[in-house]
Each structure stands twice: as structure tokens, then as C-alpha cells.
Amino acid sequence: MNLTSDQLIFWQHGFFKLNETIVTTWAMMLLMVVGAILITRRLATEGKISRWQGALEIIITTLESQIKEVGLPQARKYLAFLGTLFVFVATCALCIIIPGYKPPTGSLSTTAALALCVFIAVPLFGIREQGLRGYLKSYTQPTIIMLPFNIISELSRTLALAVRLFGNMMSGVMIVGILLTITPFIFPIVMTALGLLTGMVQAYIFTILAGVYIAAATLVPKRQSVVVPASKPTS
Amino acid sequence: MLIDWFTVIAQMLNFLILVWLLKRFLYQPILEAIDAREKGIASKLADAEAKEADAQKQQHDFEAKNKIFDEQRAALMTKADGDAKAEHDRLVDDAHKQADGIRASEASALKSDQAHQAVAIRRMAQDQVFAMTKKTLSDLATVTLEERIGEVFTRRLRLMNPKDKDEMGTALKTSPEASLVRSAFNLPDEQKAAIQNALNETFSAAIRVRYETDASAISGIELVAQGQKLSWSISSYLDSFDRSLAELVAPPTKPGPAPVSVAEAK
Numbered sequence: 001m002n003l004t005s006d007q008l009i010f011w012q013h014g015f016f017k018l019n020e021t022i023v024t025t026w027a028m029m030l031l032m033v034v035g036a037i038l039i040t041r042r043l044a045t046e047g048k049i050s051r052w053q054g055a056l057e058i059i060i061t062t063l064e065s066q067i068k069e070v071g072l073p074q075a076r077k078y079l080a081f082l083g084t085l086f087v088f089v090a091t092c093a094l095c096i097i098i099p100g101y102k103p104p105t106g107s108l109s110t111t112a113a114l115a116l117c118v119f120i121a122v123p124l125f126g127i128r129e130q131g132l133r134g135y136l137k138s139y140t141q142p143t144i145i146m147l148p149f150n151i152i153s154e155l156s157r158t159l160a161l162a163v164r165l166f167g168n169m170m171s172g173v174m175i176v177g178i179l180l181t182i183t184p185f186i187f188p189i190v191m192t193a194l195g196l197l198t199g200m201v202q203a204y205i206f207t208i209l210a211g212v213y214i215a216a217a218t219l220v221p222k223r224q225s226v227v228v229p230a231s232k233p234t235s
Numbered sequence: 236m237l238i239d240w241f242t243v244i245a246q247m248l249n250f251l252i253l254v255w256l257l258k259r260f261l262y263q264p265i266l267e268a269i270d271a272r273e274k275g276i277a278s279k280l281a282d283a284e285a286k287e288a289d290a291q292k293q294q295h296d297f298e299a300k301n302k303i304f305d306e307q308r309a310a311l312m313t314k315a316d317g318d319a320k321a322e323h324d325r326l327v328d329d330a331h332k333q334a335d336g337i338r339a340s341e342a343s344a345l346k347s348d349q350a351h352q353a354v355a356i357r358r359m360a361q362d363q364v365f366a367m368t369k370k371t372l373s374d375l376a377t378v379t380l381e382e383r384i385g386e387v388f389t390r391r392l393r394l395m396n397p398k399d400k401d402e403m404g405t406a407l408k409t410s411p412e413a414s415l416v417r418s419a420f421n422l423p424d425e426q427k428a429a430i431q432n433a434l435n436e437t438f439s440a441a442i443r444v445r446y447e448t449d450a451s452a453i454s455g456i457e458l459v460a461q462g463q464k465l466s467w468s469i470s471s472y473l474d475s476f477d478r479s480l481a482e483l484v485a486p487p488t489k490p491g492p493a494p495v496s497v498a499e500a501k
Contacts, residue, residue, distance in 0.1 A: 006239045021242055025249050032253070036261035043264055045271035053268070060265050076266065080258035087261075088253060104246070109239045113246035 004170065005102040006109050021107040028091055028104065059087075063207075070208060071215035078214060081121055085114065086207040089165065093199020096173065096192060103199075105169040108162065115162035118210045119154070126217030135217065161209060168202045384418075385426040388456040388467050389433035395465070404438040406463035413443040414460035419468070421448055422456075430456075 008020035039052045049057070063083045067075035092103040104110045126135040139150045172195035179188045395403065407414050416422075416430060427446060434442040444458075455468015 006242050015241055017239075017241055019239070019242060022245050022249070025246060029249060029253050029256070033256045033260055036257060040260060040264035040268075043268040045268050046275045049272075053265075056261070056265055057269055060262060061269065079262055079266075080254050083262060084250070084254040084257050087257065088250065107242065107246075109242035110246045112238055113243045114250060116243065117247055117250055 004107040005104065006107050020102060021104045021110055024102065025104040032087060032091055066208065067211050070211035072211060082207050082211050085210055086203050089203035089206055090200055093169065093203060094196065096195050096199065102173060103169050105165055106173045108166040111166040112162040115158045118161060118213060119158040122213045122217045125214045129218040157213065161206065165202055165206050168198055172198055381420050382426065384456060385422065385429060389429055391467055392433050392437055392465065403463050403465055406460040407438055407442050408440055410460045413445040414458060415447055416444050416456065416458050417447045417449045418456045419449060422446055
């Protein structure tokens with residue numbers, strides 16, 4: 001039994017290879033993009049809107065509000081990145097109801113890729129918001145002694161992100177696969193339903209954690225600079 | 236090994252492409268649609284608020300106008316009530332005055348009619364009495380009424396009370412012209428001579444008289460001299476009869492006059 005979908009390789013030429021993870025990811029991308037195009041093809045800007053448009057608006061406005069609650073008031077700047085993280089992970093988790101499907105997020109390569117994206121995006125967003133010097137200075141806060149610990153923290157949380165998502169998604173698929181060999185009726189369906197739930201929770205956690213990291217990289221210095229002059233009581 | 240680095244790189248690229256695609260085909264259109272709808276809703280709300288404010292303003296204006304109209308109407312109604320009452324009073328007064336006038340006019344007309352009727356009745360009664368008396372006297376004594384009237388007149392002349400006699404005598408004697416003896420009929424010469432004799436004897440002087448016939452003096456004779464008058468006629472009786480008739484026709488509002496004597500001298 002393959003532990004990850006990376007091991008099923010359809011085509012390989014030297015370093016380049018086409019495995020199940022990549023193919024499934026493409027399928028997921030195709031599904032999401034085609035679905036988005038179909039739904040947003042005829043958007044109503046006034047009056048009655050379609051149910052699909054309503055559902056998408058709910059998802060996107062919820063994402064926007066969640067990003068704001070994390071600590072990013074200008075949520076639309078980060079909506080594309082964080083929203084895509086959530087939609088991708090959630091869609092991959094939802095599709096486990098398809099027989100024979102292995103979620104790309106069950107591959108450590110994929111989760112590592114997503115974690116690396118967050119790892120790269122956090123300093124990029126931080127630098128964009130407060131400049132290179134300001135961002136680098138945040139690693140020496142509150143003292144220069146904290147620099148190595150901050151770097152270790154940065155790396156470890158990236159690793160934690162990747163492993164958490166991988167472990168949860170892979171374990172769900174593994175449990176269903178093992179249960180199918182032991183009790184082929186009913187119980188795997190229950191576990192699949194549970195997997196749907198855990199998949200959604202993981203998508204939420206992954207997105208929120210990424211948002212928190214980005215907020216930490218972009219807003220901490222600003223919060224300090226804002227709090228000091230704002231000595232008057234706020235309502 | 237669990238991590239395949241080519242897959243990692245490929246998935247990173249895939250994810251970045253997916254971010255761009257979803258931003259292009261999902262987030263942007265949806266957010267634009269949401270913004271457009273929110274803008275439209277905000278516009279409609281602002282429009283509705285403006286209309287509401289306008290409606291409230293119009294309502295206030297309307298209420299203010301209504302209040303003014305009510306006040307004006309109340310004032311006009313009060314004025315109209317006063318005018319109507321004054322006009323009513325004036326009309327009622329006019330009606331009363333007109334009614335009083337009509338009543339007075341009718342009363343006057345009635346009184347006039349009564350007077351005319353009384354005159355006519357009296358005249359008719361006089362005529363009837365005269366005719367009847369004349370006929371009676373003629374049948375009974377073969378003496379004409381005129382003779383009897385003349386006799387009565389001469390007798391009354393002789394039996395005048397001294398005061399009246401002095402006054403009448405003075406008037407007759409000092410009259411520059413002949414005194415007037417007016418009768419309802421042509422006096423025969425014997426009558427005239429009897430009257431002349433009675434005058435001469437009564438006043439002890441030659442009294443000059445002239446005779447005149449007046450149909451209105453029913454069956455009577457009167458002597459007029461410088462405002463003094465001595466008369467006898469059947470009218471005296473008829474006046475008494477007239478008063479009796481009037482008392483019968485309408486109840487008297489005041490005590491009736493005393494009966495007139497047969498002869499009145501003044």
C-alpha cells in the first residue's frame with residue numbers, strides 16, 4: 001500500500017516526473033477554475049442572485065471576515081492567497097467521497113509545498129508592509145538575543161504546518177483504507193464523513209495559522225506605533 | 236522518502252497558478268459584484284432616505300398648511316355664523332316689521348271697510364227709516380214727514396236753552412249775510428214761512444235766511460250762522476243705531492259713547 005500518492009508515477013524523464021499527486025492537483029485546479037468561471041460568468045449586481053453566486057459570496061465574505069478577525073484589517077490584500085489555501089485544502093478534503101481518490105494534501109510534498117508557500121509569503125507580505133529593514137528588525141524583537149529563536153520559530157512553524165496538514169489528511173485516507181480491509185460496510189462511510197469534517201477543520205486551521213503568521217509579520221510593529229499615540233480611551 | 240522535491244516545486248507552482256487563476260476568475264468578479272450590489276443598495280438607501288426626508292418635509296408642510304387652513308376655516312365659520320345670525324336677526328326684524336305693517340294696513344283697511352260699511356248701513360238705515368217714517372206718518376196722519384220735521388225743527392228752535400239761544404241769536408243777528416237753512420228736501424213755502432216766523436219770534440228780530448238742499452242731510456233741517464248750528468235730522472237716531480250695530484259686529488274695546496240726544500246744538 002502506497003503511503004502517499006507521490007509514489008504512483010505516470011511519467012518520468014530524469015528529474016521531471018508526473019505522479020498522481022500532480023495529476024490530482026491539476027484535476028482539482030481544473031474543477032475549481034471551471035466552476036469559478038461557470039458561476040461568475042453571469043453575476044448579478046442587483047436584484048435576485050443565483051444560489052451558486054450566493055454560496056460563493058457567503059464563502060468569500062466569511063473568509064474576508066475571518067481574515068479581518070485574525071488581525072488583517074485590509075483583508076482583500078491577502079484574500080487571494082489565504083482564500084486559495086482554504087479553498088484548495090477544503091476542496092481536496094471534500095473530494096475524498098469520490099472512490100479511489102487520494103487527496104493531494106495527503107502527500108507530504110504537497111503540504112510541504114503549501115507550507116513553503118506560507119514560509120515565503122510571510123516575509124514577502126511583511127516586507128511589503130513595513131519594508132525590508134523593518135521586517136528584519138522584527139526578528140530582533142524584543143532583543144537581539146531573540147534572533148536565533150525567532151528564526152527557529154519561523155522554520156519550525158513552517159514544518160509544523162506541513163506535517164500537521166499531511167498527518168491529518170493522510171491519516172484520514174489511511175484509516176479509511178485500513179477499515180475497508182477490515183470492515184467493508186458502513187464503518188468506512190462513517191469515517192469518511194468524519195474525514196470530511198476533519199478535512200474542513202484542517203483547511204480552516206491551515207488558513208487561519210497562515211493568516212496569523214502573516215498578521216504577525218505585518219502588523220506587530222504597526223500595532224506598537226499605533227498604540228503609543230492612541231493614549232485616549234477607545235470606545 | 237516521503238518528500239519528493241520535484242513534486243514540492245511543482246505543487247508550489249501549481250498553487251501559485253491556482254492563486255492567480257482564482258483571483259482572476261473567482262475573487263475579483265465576486266468582490267466586484269458584492270461591491271456593486273452594496274453600492275447599489277447604499278445608493279438606493281440614500282435615495283430612499285432622501286425621499287423619506289422629502290416626504291417628511293412635504294408632510295410637515297402639508298400639516299402646517301392644514302393647520303392654517305383649519306384656522307382660516309374656523310375663523311371664516313365664526314364670521315359666517317356671526318353674519319348669518321345678524322342676517323337672520325335682520326330678516327326676522329324685517330319680517331316682523333313687514334308683518335306689523337301688513338297687520339296695521341289690514342287693520343286700517345278693515346277699519347276703513349268697517350267705516351264704509353257703517354256709513355253705507357247708516358245711509359241705508361236712514362233711507363229706510365226715512366222712507367218708513369215718511370210712509371207711516373203719511374199713512375197715519377196724512378201729514379208729510381217733511382212737515383213733521385219742519386214742525387219739530389221749529390219747536391226745538393223755540394225750546395232752546397237760554398245759553399244756546401243767546402249764542403245762536405247773536406250769530407244770526409250779526410251775520411253779514413243771510414243765514415243758511417240746509418235741508419235734505421225742498422221745503423215748501425209754508426214750511427219756510429213757519430221757520431221764518433219761528434226765527435223771528437224766537438230771536439225777536441227779522442232774521443234773514445236762505446234755503447239750500449243737501450241730500451246728505453237725511454230727513455233733517457239745520458240752521459247755520461257764523462259757525463253756530465242748530466239741527467235736527469234723523470241722523471241723530473241713526474248714530475245711536477250705528478253704535479248699537481257696531482257693538483254687535485265687534486266687541487267694544489272701550490265703553491261706547493253716550494247716546495246722542497235728538498237735538499244737538501252748537
